[in-house]
Amino acid sequence: MPVNAVRTAWRITCLNFRAQLEYRTEFLMNIAIGAIWQVSVIVFATVLLTRFTGMGGWDTSDVLLIPATRMLAHGLFVLFLGRVHGLGRSIQEGRIDAYLLRPMPVYRQVQLQYFPTNAIGDLTVAMGLMVGALGRSHLDWTAGRISYLIAAILGGLLLEAALFTAVASASLRFPAADYWGRWLEELLGTFGSYPLNVLPRAVGGLLTYGLPLAFVAYFPAAVLTGHGHTTGAPYWLAAASPLVGLVAYLLSRFLWRWSLGHYTGVNG
Amino acid sequence: MIGNIEVRGLTRTFHTTVRRPGFAGALRSLVNPERVAKHAVSDITFDVAAGELLALLGPNGAGKSTTIKMLTGILTPTSGEARVAGVVPYRERERNARNIGAVFGQRTQLWWDLPVRESFAILRDIYDVPEAEHAARLREFDELLGLSSFSDTRVRHLSLGQRVRCDLAAALLHDPPVVFLDEPTIGMDVVVKEQVREFLRHQVAERGRTVLLTTHDMTEVERLAERVVLVNHGRLVLDGTLDEIRRTFGSTWQVRATLADPHTPVGPLPGIALIRRDGPQVVFGPDGPAAPTVHQALKQVIERYEVTGVAVDEADLEDVMRTAYAQAEAV
Numbered sequence: 016m017p018v019n020a021v022r023t024a025w026r027i028t029c030l031n032f033r034a035q036l037e038y039r040t041e042f043l044m045n046i047a048i049g050a051i052w053q054v055s056v057i058v059f060a061t062v063l064l065t066r067f068t069g070m071g072g073w074d075t076s077d078v079l080l081i082p083a084t085r086m087l088a089h090g091l092f093v094l095f096l097g098r099v100h101g102l103g104r105s106i107q108e109g110r111i112d113a114y115l116l117r118p119m120p121v122y123r124q125v126q127l128q129y130f131p132t133n134a135i136g137d138l139t140v141a142m143g144l145m146v147g148a149l150g151r152s153h154l155d156w157t158a159g160r161i162s163y164l165i166a167a168i169l170g171g172l173l174l175e176a177a178l179f180t181a182v183a184s185a186s187l188r189f190p191a192a193d194y195w196g197r198w199l200e201e202l203l204g205t206f207g208s209y210p211l212n213v214l215p216r217a218v219g220g221l222l223t224y225g226l227p228l229a230f231v232a233y234f235p236a237a238v239l240t241g242h243g244h245t246t247g248a249p250y251w252l253a254a255a256s257p258l259v260g261l262v263a264y265l266l267s268r269f270l271w272r273w274s275l276g277h278y279t280g281v282n283g
Numbered sequence: 284m285i286g287n288i289e290v291r292g293l294t295r296t297f298h299t300t301v302r303r304p305g306f307a308g309a310l311r312s313l314v315n316p317e318r319v320a321k322h323a324v325s326d327i328t329f330d331v332a333a334g335e336l337l338a339l340l341g342p343n344g345a346g347k348s349t350t351i352k353m354l355t356g357i358l359t360p361t362s363g364e365a366r367v368a369g370v371v372p373y374r375e376r377e378r379n380a381r382n383i384g385a386v387f388g389q390r391t392q393l394w395w396d397l398p399v400r401e402s403f404a405i406l407r408d409i410y411d412v413p414e415a416e417h418a419a420r421l422r423e424f425d426e427l428l429g430l431s432s433f434s435d436t437r438v439r440h441l442s443l444g445q446r447v448r449c450d451l452a453a454a455l456l457h458d459p460p461v462v463f464l465d466e467p468t469i470g471m472d473v474v475v476k477e478q479v480r481e482f483l484r485h486q487v488a489e490r491g492r493t494v495l496l497t498t499h500d501m502t503e504v505e506r507l508a509e510r511v512v513l514v515n516h517g518r519l520v521l522d523g524t525l526d527e528i529r530r531t532f533g534s535t536w537q538v539r540a541t542l543a544d545p546h547t548p549v550g551p552l553p554g555i556a557l558i559r560r561d562g563p564q565v566v567f568g569p570d571g572p573a574a575p576t577v578h579q580a581l582k583q584v585i586e587r588y589e590v591t592g593v594a595v596d597e598a599d600l601e602d603v604m605r606t607a608y609a610q611a612e613a614v
Contacts, residue, residue, distance in 0.1 A: 023408040027394075030405065034396040034437075113392040115357045118380040119409055129396065279297060280358055 020119075024127060031130035042132055049093070049136020056082050059208050060144060064151075071213040076151040077240040082208035083148035084164070085232035086141035088171025089203070094134035096176040098126045100200070102183040103193030109281050111187070121275060122268070125183075160239060163257075167235030170260030174231050175203065177263035184267070184274035190281075199226070207231060212246065223248055227263065230256040285368055286333035286460035286493040288354065292363035295324040295349050295517075323349040325517040326363065333460070336487045336494040338508035342608050346517035347497040351463050354495070355385050368461050368493075381410065384454030388466040391446055392453060393438045399449050400434045403456060410457035417456065424452040427482045444475035451482060455492075462486065464496045468503060480506055501600040513607055521607065525600070526576055532607040536577040538567045538584050541592040552583050563591075 035042050060082055063075055070078050102125065105111060114124040154160065178199055185192035211219045211233050223229040229246070234253035237243045243250050252259075301317040303309065324346040331337045339347050352358040354365055356372035356379045365372060372379040385392075393402040407417045425431045428448040433441060441449065447467060454462060464483070468476045480503060486492045487507075498504060504511065504525070511528055513521040521528060537558065542549070545563035556570035567584060569575075575583065577597050585593065 019408075019411065023405070026408055027405055030394075030397055030401050034394075109387075109390045112352070112357050112387070113390065115376060116355055116380055116383070116385050116392060117406075117409055118377040120377075276359065278358070280352055 020123075023119075024123065027127045028130060031127070035130050035132050045132035046136040046139075049133030049138075050140050051136070052133070053086060053137060053140045055204060056086055056144070056208055057140065060147070071210040072245065073210050073240065073242060074153070076148070076153060077236065077242070078210060079144070079148040079151060080236040080240060081210060081232045083141070083145040084167055084171060084236055085203070085207040086137070086144050088168045088231060089175060089207075090134055090138035090141040091168065091172045092175040092179075093131050093137050095172070096126060097131050097134065097179075098128055099176065099183045100179045100196050101193060103186045103190040103196075106186055106190050107281055111278065112280060115278075122180075122271060154240065163235070164239060166257035167232070167239075170235070170257030171231040172260070173264035174227060174260035177260070177267040178203075178226070180264070180267035180271055184270045187271075187274040187278050202226065203228060203231070207233075209233075210237070210242070216247070219247060227259065229253075230259045286491070287368065288331040288461065288493060288495065289366045290327055290329050290350075290354070290363075291365070293324055293327045293350065293353060293360050293365055294322065294362045295346075295353060295358060296361040297321045297323055322517045324353070324360075324514075327514065327517075327519045329512050329519065329522050331493055331495055333493050334487065334491040336483070336496065336507055336509060338504045338511045339495055339497045339514065340504065340511055340604065341514040341520075345514045347514060348465055349517075350514070351385075351465050351495065351497060355383060355463055356380065381457065382459055383461045383463060384457070384459040385463040386447065386450045386454050386465065386467045388447060388464075388469040391438060391450055393446075393449060395439050396437060398435050398437050399430070399441070402438060402449070403434075403453060406453055406456050412457050416458075420456055420458065421452070424455070424482075427485060428452060428478060444471050447471065448475070448479065448482075451479065455486065459492070461493045462495070464494060464498075466498055467496070468498065468500060476500075476503070483507055501604055505600050513604075515608065528607065529576060529600075529603055530574060531572070532603050532610065535597075535602060535606075536569060536580070537596040538577065538580050539594040539596070540565050540567070540584055540588065540590045543589040543591050547588060549588065552580075552587060555580050555583060 035045070060079060063070065063078055067075060069075055099122070105125070105128070110128070111121065114121045117124065149156070179196055182192055182196040182199060185195070206214070206222055206228055211222055211229050214222070219229070229248070234243075234246060234248065234256040237246050238250075238254050238256070243253050246253050298318050298320055300312060301319055303312050303317075327346070327350060339350060341347050349358065353360050354367055354372055356376040359373040367379055368382040370379045370382060372383075393399065394405065397405075403417075403421065406412075407414070412420075421430075428451065430448060430452060433445050433449075436445075438446065438449070451467065468479050471479065483494060483496075484507060487494055496503075496507065508525065510524050511521070512519060513528070521531065523531070542563040542565060549557055549560060549565050551557050551570060552567070554570055554574040555567050558566040558568045560566075567580060569580070574580075577595055581593065581595060584590070
């Protein structure tokens with residue numbers, strides 16, 4: 016992205032943030048809803064720490080790394096690329112038409128349409144969870160492990176963005192496809208925090224090769240904690256999770272471009 | 284030529300599923316959908332010269348908005364070609380966007396939650412407009428549209444008239460040679476309408492912008508347009524000046540004359556029929572497709588006969604277009 020484009024994107028973000036700040040109650044409520052939305056993860060982590068010593072052959076401290084990684088990736092996704100979720104409404108309101116009239120990529124304009132205040136809540140919970148997970152971890156956090164964890168979080172961000180970009184691409188043609196985005200969000204929230212080896216093999220396979228949920232946090236956590244050979248997937252594939260996220264995101268952007276080229280608009 | 288629009292055989296076809304009536308029909312459509320092609324725009328060809336204001340008219344669903352969407356790069360045509368200021372809009376969307384401004388009367392292109400002034404500042408950055416130029420243009424638009432009284436208001440709090448005036452300014456801030464306006468004055472009060480019309484006249488006459496306007500407001504057409512393209516069911520029905528359209532469809536004018544000598548023999552004139560005579564009172568009307576305009580007819584009547592008084596009844600453009608739409612419908 017050229018310097019001027021970065022400057023423009025930053026300026027729009029600042030203005031959007033300032034606009035949200037002016038509605039104080041709404042602003043605080045959005046932050047709260049971002050945190051409350053993750054209540055299931057918080058409950059899961061609390062139950063895990065207080066009632067169980069482990070899960071699916073993993074220590075509690077190792078398991079905790081899964082929701083922490085997923086939550087952080089999710090919070091960053093909401094902050095940077097989350098506006099692609101729920102695009103059907105923008106399409107039906109004709110906002111995409113307006114974006115197509117400006118000399119700026121439509122995807123970027125979608126991301127700049129408002130500041131996601133709820134991401135502050137998401138990220139606050141995620142950071143707390145990650146600090147807790149790292150504090151309880153028995154692993155030796157070498158530079159290599161830290162780098163891999165960062166790559167995994169970014170990969171998780173991109174993978175989630177890829178899934179929602181694919182849904183948004185479908186929404187360009189069929190706005191009702193938006194409902195699939197809600198289902199996807201539900202699925203990520205429900206299964207994203209567990210070691211998937213506790214699930215029946217078929218379900219684990221589906222969440223690996225059907226919807227690549229396992230690559231968001233489960234596989235990276237498995238690789239980091241030494242469970243990489245017991246995931247049911249080839250080790251190299253589990254270890255390549257950050258790369259899978261990147262490749263999936265790039266492919267989703269190609270799909271987006273293709274779908275935008277076939278955009279039929281609303282109201283004739 | 285910078286700022287001209289060329290449209291050649293432009294066609295846009297949408298494929299839709301036929302909804303069969305009743306619950307059983309709906310189920311049948313689900314299992315065995317019947318797809319039909321709907322030609323929203325079909326083989327349309329026209330040109331707009333640089334600095335010209337063209338009104339693209341037609342009844343609802345005629346294909347006006349779809350045509351504008353193809354020319355602005357929002358939609359890709361199924362076939363045919365279009366060039367706007369030398370650029371193919373659907374192939375080079377971002378390049379085309381720098382050459383055009385567009386206002387869709389029913390939708391805003393501004394940032395809903397931001398004050399107008401900040402929306403303008405963002406557009407300045409997006410279009411790389413130098414600060415001094417931006418400020419000068421804003422001053423000019425403020426003089427013509429009276430924007431300063433609400434420029435610190437958030438877009439979501441603006442009235443329709445204020446919002447469309449801001450949208451107009453936003454569409455022209457980067458000084459585009461071509462402007463597309465899709466029903467820009469819809470729902471406005473007469474005062475704001477007139478202000479917007481004056482602004483558009485200024486943009487064409489003083490700034491030399493090419494404007495393609497769609498509207499259902501015939502007063503607007505009369506006051507702004509030199510030429511009209513009429514479409515119906517996606518097809519071009521007529522491309523001509525307002526006079527030509529009146530000649531073709533406005534066959535309802537009448538010239539009433541009072542003869543100085545009630546015994547003067549009266550007959551038809553070229554393209555003019557004698558409708559009735561009652562003593563010194565004679566009534567003329569158009570005769571056939573080669574009938575003159577009402578002004579030409581009036582001149583002929585006065586030159587041919589000695590009259591003590593004349594009156595003209597002319598169908599307004601609304602009547603003319605009603606006739607045009609009805610005839611287009613019958614084709």
